[in-house]
Amino acid sequence: MHPALSVIAFTTLSGAGYGLAFVLALGHGNPAALSTKLGWFVALLLIAIGLLCSTLHLGNPQRAWRAFSQWRSSWLSREGVMAVLTFFPLTVLAAMSVLGDTFNLALGYAVAIMCGLTVYCTAMIYASLRTVPSWHTGWTPAVYLMFSMTAGTLIYLSFFGPASGTMSNRIWIMLALVFLVVAWGVKFFWHRRSKAVGYGQSTQESATGLGHIGSVRLLERPHMTGNYLTNEMGFRVARKHEAKLWFITLLVGFAVPVLLLLLALLVPMMAGFLSMVGTLSLLVGLFVERWLFFATARHAVGLYYGGDEALVPSD
Amino acid sequence: MTLLPAATNKKLGLVIDLDTCVGCHACVVNCKEWNTSGYGAALSDQDPYGANPTGAWLNRIHTFEITPDKPKGQGEGEVIGVTDEARVVHFPKSCLHCEDAPCVTVCPTGASYKRAEDGIVLVEEDKCIGCGLCAWSCAYGAREMDIAAGVMKKCTLCIDRIYNEELEEIDRQPACVRTCPAGARHFGDLGDPNSDVSLLVKERGGFDLMPEQGNKPVNKYLPPRKRTRLGEGTPATAAIADDTSEAGGLLGWIDRALSGDKRKGAR
Ligand code: SF4
Numbered sequence: 029m030h031p032a033l034s035v036i037a038f039t040t041l042s043g044a045g046y047g048l049a050f051v052l053a054l055g056h057g058n059p060a061a062l063s064t065k066l067g068w069f070v071a072l073l074l075i076a077i078g079l080l081c082s083t084l085h086l087g088n089p090q091r092a093w094r095a096f097s098q099w100r101s102s103w104l105s106r107e108g109v110m111a112v113l114t115f116f117p118l119t120v121l122a123a124m125s126v127l128g129d130t131f132n133l134a135l136g137y138a139v140a141i142m143c144g145l146t147v148y149c150t151a152m153i154y155a156s157l158r159t160v161p162s163w164h165t166g167w168t169p170a171v172y173l174m175f176s177m178t179a180g181t182l183i184y185l186s187f188f189g190p191a192s193g194t195m196s197n198r199i200w201i202m203l204a205l206v207f208l209v210v211a212w213g214v215k216f217f218w219h220r221r222s223k224a225v226g227y228g229q230s231t232q233e234s235a236t237g238l239g240h241i242g243s244v245r246l247l248e249r250p251h252m253t254g255n256y257l258t259n260e261m262g263f264r265v266a267r268k269h270e271a272k273l274w275f276i277t278l279l280v281g282f283a284v285p286v287l288l289l290l291l292a293l294l295v296p297m298m299a300g301f302l303s304m305v306g307t308l309s310l311l312v313g314l315f316v317e318r319w320l321f322f323a324t325a326r327h328a329v330g331l332y333y334g335g336d337e338a339l340v341p342s343d
Numbered sequence: 344m345t346l347l348p349a350a351t352n353k354k355l356g357l358v359i360d361l362d363t364c365v366g367c368h369a370c371v372v373n374c375k376e377w378n379t380s381g382y383g384a385a386l387s388d389q390d391p392y393g394a395n396p397t398g399a400w401l402n403r404i405h406t407f408e409i410t411p412d413k414p415k416g417q418g419e420g421e422v423i424g425v426t427d428e429a430r431v432v433h434f435p436k437s438c439l440h441c442e443d444a445p446c447v448t449v450c451p452t453g454a455s456y457k458r459a460e461d462g463i464v465l466v467e468e469d470k471c472i473g474c475g476l477c478a479w480s481c482a483y484g485a486r487e488m489d490i491a492a493g494v495m496k497k498c499t500l501c502i503d504r505i506y507n508e509e510l511e512e513i514d515r516q517p518a519c520v521r522t523c524p525a526g527a528r529h530f531g532d533l534g535d536p537n538s539d540v541s542l543l544v545k546e547r548g549g550f551d552l553m554p555e556q557g558n559k560p561v562n563k564y565l566p567p568r569k570r571t572r573l574g575e576g577t578p579a580t581a582a583i584a585d586d587t588s589e590a591g592g593l594l595g596w597i598d599r600a601l602s603g604d605k606r607k608g609a610r
């Protein structure tokens with residue numbers, strides 16, 4: 029699938045924003061502290077930028093309001109509805125902290141649940157597509173939810189590292205480490221499944237229904253140049269780049285943050301700086317991870333255009 | 344409304360004969376011609392006269408090569424017996440108007456819908472935001488974005504022809520069907536077991552594309568017929584060709600003279 033920058037930015041930024049809002053909504057952070065106020069602001073900003081990005085690739089963004097109407101069948105519509113529903117109480121909570129130095133736990137729990145549901149809806153837009161077998165699994169929402177929480181926890185940590193006492197800071201660093209390990213563990217299973225699943229049960233033979241005669245190979249495309257379908261659905265990275273990029277993702281998104289956080293445990297004086305750099309590294313890693321999520325996904329229509337042989341640029 | 348109708352009164356669709364399609368692209372061109380000037384936004388092209396032309400088409404022909412598996416024990420390079428059923432198949436593909444159309448249910452705006460009266464899947468372009476999710480959900484590549492208008496385009500089964508009383512009866516069928524010089528495309532109600540198209544599907548063993556995707560496509564494809572071997576059937580034809588029993592007059596006399604036989608029509 030074509031890795032559109034707007035969609036990558038949308039899923040990673042809003043995911044991180046909802047993760048941070050989730051942590052804050054659970055009542056962490058003193059609502060009167062400046063860092064908490066900043067935290068709310070950053071969460072809202074990430075979510076808003078993410079949602080704005082999601083409208084960038086639309087052909088007719090002025091009609092985007094119509095996307096709230098079909099929540100009974102469409103995950104994209106559900107995502108839109110949940111995003112708007114969540115935005116109001118989220119803003120109320122943020123305003124309570126920023127303007128009134130207060131917090132309401134009942135409202136907080138409601139917002140936390142709604143943040144989780146919104147991220148789940150985002151993931152289900154992709155997980156519900158039968159045409160892309162590597163996405164069509166329960167592992168996809170698991171990955172989205174875990175990365176959202178992990179990013180939220182690490183961003184929270186980088187805001188509160190310097191502000192909180194040594195003990196609580198240590199606990200947060202350990203929590204962040206646990207989140208990192210679990211999230212990348214889930215992603216690892218997703219990745220392994222994705223590599224094995226390919227086009228799922230579909231083949232060039234089932235796509236043409238001609239398998240009873242023999243093996244099927246594309247002789248001629250409908251026309252010489254690319255088209256909307258090959259541009260949008262036919263995108264595949266070369267295998268050697270795929271492996272390299274996956275390595276970079278793990279390095280930047282997992283190894284570096286984990287090492288920096290471990291170091292932060294050993295050198296508490298540097299904890300604030302180290303966790304901030306670790307968080308940035310994680311976010312860059314998630315960007316590459318999301319790019320790969322799209323770029324390596326095989327879409328069934330590729331089978332009408334020669335399958336893997338024809339679509340993958342030669343190594 | 345992007346919930347699918349529980350059942351449709353009719354299942355209008357196409358039956359495409361992979362045996363007779365010659366891959367001439369006439370249906371492709373006539374489809375573009377009719378639909379660029381009819382229903383909804385025109386089918387725009389980008390860079391049409393440049394080095395890398397692209398554009399929205401609702402019907403496309405692929406060409407596949409099918410090679411039978413090698414019989415056991417046959418070595419590399421030996422093709423005896425393999426070429427038997429090997430063939431090139433021209434493969435027209437447009438929207439299959441699926442009964443369980445995922446392109447309809449994923450649409451967030453209600454622009455995509457399936458008509459309860461005849462099962463045709465359409466896009467109401469005034470509602471479409473051009474998110475492209477419906478094209479992602481279609482396994483067959485039947486939907487293409489019109490880049491100029493920013494809305495999704497797809498086969499309408501020529502809804503503006505098939506019910507159009509302004510047209511002569513014979514023209515009230517999809518443009519592709521009307522134009523196919525080989526008679527490889529058939530239009531009708533596949534929900535009626537006694538319709539011509541349903542009988543054709545039954546007789547020729549029509550099949551679904553990618554049944555494993557669970558879309559229950561309405562359009563059906565007819566498989567290429569089995570090859571007749573070289574020489575198969577010739578004796579009968581030869582017998583007819585050699586039968587001169589009809590010859591009379593001068594031709595009859597020449598026939599008898601050359602046959603060296605007085606009997607008329609002898610061989
Ligand atoms: S062929 Fe594709 S566009 Fe047409 S109804 Fe089926 S899923 Fe939808």
Ligand code: SF4
Binds near residue numbers: 453454
């Ligand atoms: S591109 Fe248009 S028709 Fe397709 S899902 Fe989006 S809004 Fe619906």
